[in-house]
Amino acid sequence: MRHDLLRGLTQRYVAGEELADGVVVAETLNTQGLLVSLDHLGESVTSPAAARRAVAAYLDALEAIAGEDVEGNVSLKLTQLGLDLSREMCMAHLRKILERAQELDTFVRIDMESSAYTQRTLDVHHELWQAGFRNVGIVLQAYLYRTAADVERAIEMGAQVRLCKGAYLEPPRVAFADKAEVDANYARLMERLLVAGNHPAIATHDERLINRALEIVRDNNIAHDRFDFEMLFGVRRDLQLRLVADGFRVRVYLPYGREWYPYLVRRLAERPANLGFFVRSLLAEALAGRRNGHP
DSSP: OHHHHHHHHHHHHOOOSSHHHHHHHHHHHHHTTOEEEEEEOOOSOOSHHHHHHHHHHHHHHHHHHHHTTOSEEEEEOGGGGTTTTOHHHHHHHHHHHHHHHHHTTOOEEEOOOOGGGHHHHHHHHHHHHHTTOOSEEEEEETTBTTHHHHHHHHHHHTOOEEEEOOOSOOOTTTBOOSHHHHHHHHHHHHHHHHHHSSSOEEEOOOHHHHHHHHHHHHHTTOOGGGOEEEEETTSOHHHHHHHHHTTOOEEEEEEESTTHHHHHHHHHHHOTHHHHHHHHHHHHHHHHHHHTTOO
């Protein structure tokens, strides 16, 4: 019953339970000019066997991207690869994925989790970067106080950053609590990355911030292929397609897998405002559809 209550919502925000579902949706998005980042759902594994299954799933995803000529990459979480069980095991798993991705000329993004994992995640990324892997990027969260310094380090390294606001409920000692402060910090970090960063991903659905990004791009003569906008699957598809029509690169974060229920519940539990955000996005798209003559 509890699954049924959310299944309708999930079908909008998750591609399906199998890799094949994700590939089909990815190919459809590609035909609309959208890039994708496939995310095999799951995190915080509790056994080495579960971590190995996650590695196998990502290797399969990499093969599917290459075999089906999908315009996309993959995103993963370190706790899904066993970071909580053993750092060494997690490193070995990620190295295996990166090596195959390198052979297939595919990019891998390490998703950021709660602030308890920020430094550990950046340390893992840095170690692999130092080992010569250049096909791996990171995510930085604008609501953390530390992120301005992390952005500067990423720029110095030449690492690719996806900048998001942050979805976890964090204590005020590590994160801005006020939305206006988060937005202001996001705008500052976004400008720094657009001007000096290596192909940043601007991950937001906030039209005010997107409009600010467009101003920065125009004022600094930044080529459209030097960065991506990135948005969640099923959220503001009208905005995604409008940006594509204007000549910008838009990448859709595309989750798939059988762990959709904990994924969705966790997103809503971490920040209850997310539920309101999803509802507002549905209303916005419905209004956009009416303006375009759709029922």
